[in-house]
Amino acid sequence: MRVVAEVLFFIALWVSKAVGLLLRLLGKNATQLPGRIAIIICPTFLTRLRKPAHIIAVTGTNGKTTTANMITDALVLLRHQVTSNAFGSNLNHGVASALLRDATLFGAARRDYGVFEVDEISVGKVLGPVHADVVVVTNLFRDSIYRNAHPGYIAGFLDAGLPDDATLVLNGDDILVSGLRPSASKRVFFSVSPLPGEPPSPPNLVIDARTCPRCDAELVFDFRRYHHIGRVHCPVCGYHSPSADYLVTDASAGQLTLETYGIQSRYPLVDAGVTSIYNEVAVIAGLRELGLKSEDLARALARVHVTDNRLEVIQAGGKRIVLQAAKGTPVAASRVFADVSAGPGRKAVITFLDDAHDAADSTENITWLYDADFELLVDPSIAQVVVGGKRHLDFALRLDLAGLPAERLVSVLDPKTTADLIELSDIDTIYVLYDLFNGSTAHVIGQRLKERLA
Ligand SMILES: [Zn+2]
Incomplete structure (x- = not known):
């Protein structure tokens, strides 16, 4: 039985690699089909394929592509070899396509880092077989109703699919995210302090988190940045936004000031928009938790450019x-x-x-x-x-x-x-x-x- 599975794996690897090569020769996109074929031939393909030594995954409703791309760029600027599903599908087929493209004919990983953007609903399907060291969750909002129903529904997928053995890097200003997977061995939170000039109360119609996740009482916003992003507490049971491990205390004059475990550090501000600040602190927290040094990251971020093709x-x-x-x-x-x-x-x-x-x-x-x-x-x-x-x-x-x-x-x-x-x-x-x-x-x-x- 084991030999059959092993043979199937190699057939899947070689056929899908050949398909990928052919698609690229024809000038076509090979970011989804090779992985799909591999998983059809060998359903345990993703589990069996050897992975890069260090893996970071990014999920959430908004900002995951930008965040994952910045992480990849920073790693490449620091001269690491990276496998990523940038420009490809963020479902299990896309991750498999990226991994098999960079694998040897014997199924070994040729790159030392893996950076994967993962669709929220596919988190379990991808992060079960692909063991990430760090998983970043950017935010959770109501999205396309057709695909994503309601943010609470998506939070359920994440809560079930996020691994216990990875470090979870969670948006501490999003109460739907900060409560995810409490059983995980390590969870760290990032947050952005109120910045000069921010209106005290935004005009948004929609607030996706109004009630306490623990007792259902109405939450009180101590500060609301936009939609449900901000700091909250429950006046009944005391539930509150977590204290931040990575706290942006200032973002001005081209610099982002971060307080991390009581130590202040400065990074180049890649872009001054508030959503960009969240992306940048997610990148810093994710890579710091992956073991990168603050000064190396600052050096890399000085050269990272976010090209907004939208x-x-x-x-x-x-x-x-x-x-x-x-x-x-x-x-x-x-x-x-x-x-x-x-x-x-x-x-x-x-x-x-x-x-x-x-x-x-x-x-x-x-x-x-x-x-x-x-x-x-x-x-x-x-x-x-x-x-x-x-x-x-x-x-x-x-x-x-x-x-x-x-x-x-x-x-x-x-x-x-x-x-x-x-x-x-x-x-x-x-x-x-x-x-x-x-x-x-x-x-x-x-x-x-x-x-x-x-
Ligand atoms: Zn409560």
Whole structure:
């Protein structure tokens, strides 16, 4: 029996490696299919394949790709050999594809570090066979209802799937994350202190954690940064946000100041936005727990650049055109709306999010519109909002309910015509907010705006 399993493993390894090679020769993406084939041939493939000596995994609703990529970049800058599933699938097939690509023909690992972004629902499937030394959990929010139901449901998957023998690096400012897997042998928490200029109470409609996870009484927010991110306590049973092992005490003038186990250290600030600060402290905490030295990390972070391929800025006719992908989910869209609302000058917004409800990559329904903070687009600095696409009437209704005056709202079926409907005089920036799957339309609109401004 054992010999049969062993033979199956090698057949799986060689067939999947050959498939991967063939796909790459054909210029195709080999980040999912090889692993899928390997697991079909040998269901215990991931368990049997030898892994890099040090493994760190990243999961959570938002920020996991950026965080995992920064970890990989930092390790590479420190001259480590890294296997990662960047640019690939974050399910077990994707992790298997990455590992087998970098394995020898005998199934041994050729790299010393493994960095894997893992989908929340797949955590058990991946981290069962792939023993991570450190697992970072960025945050938990309501996401796509179709795939992710509710953050409590996802927390259940994580609680069951996270390993007991890894160090868990948890967001201490997210009560849904900080309570995960209490049986783990080591849990450390990261947190960001209130920073200068942060509003005391954010305008978000949705707070995914309102009640005490222990006694169900209403939680009190001592500080709320956005949505349910902040510091809480329960007035009934005393349950509270954990004290931070990695506490950002300041993030200004290009420096991030961190208090770790009573010792202060400074790191280059990769990006000053608050979500970026969370990503950076998650990276630092994860790599410190993996055994890297603070000074080496600071050296690497000075050279890490976060390229945001979801954001593109075009200058034309003295104005800015900002093309920005905004996932059609409540929190991701609300974060983008907050950035647009806070952006400088007079603005106009074109949006055609989530407009493919009859396409193959159809999303789900429109409930997310009522969980996202469209109220932020009513800000007086936004002179006009033009909505396009098959759901333009749903968006128009939502913006009407948010209180956007009718004279500032334009609604049209064909998103490509939105560029011609923008009133350009007296505007400094035009934001084009598109979904992850309709970027080509955004570029057509960007080009048309550029022509009009030229
Ligand atoms: Zn309580």
